[in-house]
Amino acid sequence: MKGKRLTGWRRIATALWRAPSDPQIYGILEIDATALLDFVRAARERGHRVTPTHLAGRAVGMALRTVPDLNVRLIGDRAISRESIDVFFITAVSNGHDLTGTKITSIDEKPAVEVAKELAAKSHSLRQGEDRGFARAKQVMDALPLPLLRLALRLGAWLAGDLGWNVPGLGVSAAPFGSAMVSSVGMLGLPVGFSPLVWMYRVPLIVLIGEIADKPVAVDGRVEVRPVLPVTATIDHRYVDGAHLAAALKSFREYLTSPASFEPPFDLAPE
Numbered sequence: 383m384k385g386k387r388l389t390g391w392r393r394i395a396t397a398l399w400r401a402p403s404d405p406q407i408y409g410i411l412e413i414d415a416t417a418l419l420d421f422v423r424a425a426r427e428r429g430h431r432v433t434p435t436h437l438a439g440r441a442v443g444m445a446l447r448t449v450p451d452l453n454v455r456l457i458g459d460r461a462i463s464r465e466s467i468d469v470f471f472i473t474a475v476s477n478g479h480d481l482t483g484t485k486i487t488s489i490d491e492k493p494a495v496e497v498a499k500e501l502a503a504k505s506h507s508l509r510q511g512e513d514r515g516f517a518r519a520k521q522v523m524d525a526l527p528l529p530l531l532r533l534a535l536r537l538g539a540w541l542a543g544d545l546g547w548n549v550p551g552l553g554v555s556a557a558p559f560g561s562a563m564v565s566s567v568g569m570l571g572l573p574v575g576f577s578p579l580v581w582m583y584r585v586p587l588i589v590l591i592g593e594i595a596d597k598p599v600a601v602d603g604r605v606e607v608r609p610v611l612p613v614t615a616t617i618d619h620r621y622v623d624g625a626h627l628a629a630a631l632k633s634f635r636e637y638l639t640s641p642a643s644f645e646p647p648f649d650l651a652p653e
Contacts, residue, residue, distance in 0.1 A: 405619040415611040421641045430495040435566040439469045441637040443490035448633035468560030485560045518553030543584035568593035586621035
């Protein structure tokens with residue numbers, strides 16, 4: 383076989399890595415957050431602690447409802463439809479020194495104010511150590527030596543993620559990461575960030591919400607300064623093609639640019 387022999391860095395790189403096989407796609411989107419912030423402000427005036435992250439979770443739920451081919455579990459060469467659209471919100475615990483999260487089920491059917499209330503209650507339970515499943519999982523994972531931890535993670539991902547079983551011995555519930563995952567790096571003061579799709583998640587996408595900042599935006603042919611929300615997504619190419627992405631993105635964008643158009647009227651302030 384003829385060809386030029388690799389030298390220098392290209393030869394070192396060939397020795398370091400194998401041919402790429404990672405199916406992850408990365409994307410970034412900037413949303414005019416004017417209407418989003420108006421909605422958040424109106425909700426808070428009525429006592430509802432809604433945040434852009436809650437609205438992003440709702441937007442993901444709407445996108446998955448629009449494209450049901452995304453709301454599946456991949457097992458071998460088959461796509462198994464999920465019974466509901468659930469979004470896993472990544473949450474900081476242990477005074478910010480550790481990360482976990484909680485799943486909101488049927489998020490496409492719950493108003494944003496209900497999502498905010500449920501997520502606040504579940505996050506409080508996690509931080510206070512009142513969630514028995516999380517406490518059990520943390521106890522097991524902290525106690526296992528690294529080789530056994532790797533085995534336990536793979537076993538848990540297969541039983542809970544692929545087969546949809548509860549695994550009480552590991553403190554893991556069925557489909558623990560739901561249909562998709564959402565987190566906020568904007569809360570940490572980061573303008574934008576990307577997250578890897580770890581194999582054990584068994585979800586088609588992770589969405590990260592960045593820090594809202596004023597930027598020049600073209601509005602009806604003129605430049606205006608508007609608040610802009612950066613959104614990044616990591617997507618598993620095995621689940622989607624271009625047509626799926628286009629439909630999901632359209633739904634996601636429509637919700638975030640005008641959440642009030644999709645949400646019911648506010649109830650009275652919560653007790």
